[in-house]
Amino acid sequence: MNNMIKFLDLLKINQRDRAEMEGAVGRVLDSGWYILGRELEDFEAEFAAYCGVKYAIGVANGLEALKLAIQGLGLGAGDEIIVPANTYIASILAITQAQATPVPAEPDPATYNLNPALIEEKITARTKAIMAVHLYGQAAPMAEISAVARKHNLKIIEDAAQAHGALYQGRRAGALGDAAGFSFYPSKNLGALGDGGAVTVNDPQLAEKIRALRNYGSREKNVHLYQGLNSRLDELQAALLKVRLKRLDEDNAERRRIAAFYRRHIHNELVALPEAAEEAAHVWHLFVVRTQRRDELKRHLAERGIEAQVHYPVPPHRQAAYPELSGLCLPLAEKLANEVLSLPISPVLTEAEAVRVCEVVNEWR
Numbered sequence: 001m002n003n004m005i006k007f008l009d010l011l012k013i014n015q016r017d018r019a020e021m022e023g024a025v026g027r028v029l030d031s032g033w034y035i036l037g038r039e040l041e042d043f044e045a046e047f048a049a050y051c052g053v054k055y056a057i058g059v060a061n062g063l064e065a066l067k068l069a070i071q072g073l074g075l076g077a078g079d080e081i082i083v084p085a086n087t088y089i090a091s092i093l094a095i096t097q098a099q100a101t102p103v104p105a106e107p108d109p110a111t112y113n114l115n116p117a118l119i120e121e122k123i124t125a126r127t128k129a130i131m132a133v134h135l136y137g138q139a140a141p142m143a144e145i146s147a148v149a150r151k152h153n154l155k156i157i158e159d160a161a162q163a164h165g166a167l168y169q170g171r172r173a174g175a176l177g178d179a180a181g182f183s184f185y186p187s188k189n190l191g192a193l194g195d196g197g198a199v200t201v202n203d204p205q206l207a208e209k210i211r212a213l214r215n216y217g218s219r220e221k222n223v224h225l226y227q228g229l230n231s232r233l234d235e236l237q238a239a240l241l242k243v244r245l246k247r248l249d250e251d252n253a254e255r256r257r258i259a260a261f262y263r264r265h266i267h268n269e270l271v272a273l274p275e276a277a278e279e280a281a282h283v284w285h286l287f288v289v290r291t292q293r294r295d296e297l298k299r300h301l302a303e304r305g306i307e308a309q310v311h312y313p314v315p316p317h318r319q320a321a322y323p324e325l326s327g328l329c330l331p332l333a334e335k336l337a338n339e340v341l342s343l344p345i346s347p348v349l350t351e352a353e354a355v356r357v358c359e360v361v362n363e364w365r
Contacts, residue, residue, distance in 0.1 A: 062183020
C-alpha cells in the first residue's frame with residue numbers, strides 16, 4: 001500500500017541530514033583511522049556534556065553497554081540485580097551475561113516503569129543493585145528508587161536505551177545513577193546507521209575501567225588488566241551520531257507534540273492511553289496504548305494502512321531462554337504483554353498522518 005503510515009520511517013528521518021552525514025562518512029574515510037580515534041573522542045565528549053555527566057564511553061551496542069556497566073561496578077556471580085519484569089530482554093541478558101542474577105519486579109500500572117513500592121520485598125542479602133529501566137522514553141521514579149538504594153547500600157544502573165534526552169527533576173537520563181547504558185540502534189531517538197551504544201558515568205576510575213573492559217580489558221596494547229570484550233563504537237558511527245545529536249532536542253520536542261496530539265484526540269473507551277509523570281520530560285520513544293483486544297486493534301489499523309507494533313509480547317520470565325524464571329508470579333507484567341500496542345510516532349510523522357491514526361483508533365469497536 002503506497003500510502004501506508006509507517007511505524008517509523010528511518011529513511012525519511014535520515015534524509016534530512018543526508019548531506020552532512022555524507023560529509024561525516026567522507027571525513028572518516030579520509031582520516032585513515034577507523035577505531036578508537038578522534039571522531040569517537042569528540043562524540044563521547046559531546047554526548048557526556050549533553051547528558052550532564054563527566055564521561056561517556058562508546059561501545060558496540062546497548063546490551064554490551066549495560067553489561068559493561070555491571071562489570072565495571074564489580075558485580076557478577078552471586079550478586080542479585082532487581083529489574084523491571086516488563087522490560088526488553090536485553091536488560092536481563094546484560095545481567096546474566098555478567099554472571100549476576102536478575103530479580104524481576106512488577107511495574108507501576110500507570111507509567112509501566114519499576115514500581116518503587118515493590119522493590120524492598122525483593123531485596124535479599126545478595127542484592128547489590130537496582131536496574132532502573134526508563135521504559136518507552138519516560139524516566140523511572142528515581143527519587144524513590146534512590147532512597148531505597150541508599151537505605152540498602154545498592155548501586156543504581158540506568159537502562160536508558162529508550163530515553164535519550166529524557167529528564168527527571170531537571171536532570172537527564174544517564175546522569176541519575178552510578179552508571180547508565182544507552183543504545184544507538186537505528187530506531188532509537190538518537191540512532192546510528194548500525195549498532196552502537198554508550199556507558200555514561202561520573203566516577204573517573206569507573207570510566208577508566210569500562211574503557212579498558214570494552215577494549216579486551218586493556219589500557220595499554222598487549223597488557224590486559226581484565227577479561228574484557230571487543231566492544232567499541234567505531235569512528236563511522238560516532239561521526240554519524242554527532243550529526244544526529246544536533247537534532248535530538250528538536251526531534252524529542254516533535255515527539256512530545258505528537259504524543260500530546262494523540263492524548264487529546266484519541267477517544268475510545270476500549271483503549272487506555274499512556275500517562276506522563278512530567279509532560280515536558282518524557283521523550284516518547286514509543287507511544288504505547290493498551291487494550292484487551294490488542295491483536296484485533298493491530299489488525300484493524302493494518303487493514304487501514306497504519307503500521308503498529310507490539311513491544312513486547314512475551315515478558316522475559318516467559319522466554320525459553322530463562323527457564324529458571326518461569327515459575328515466577330508476575331501477573332501485571334504478563335497482562336501488559338498481552339495488551340500493549342505501539343502507535344506510529346517519530347519526528348517525521350506528519351499532522352495529517354497523526355489525524356488519520358486518531359480517526360482509525362476512534363472508529364474501532
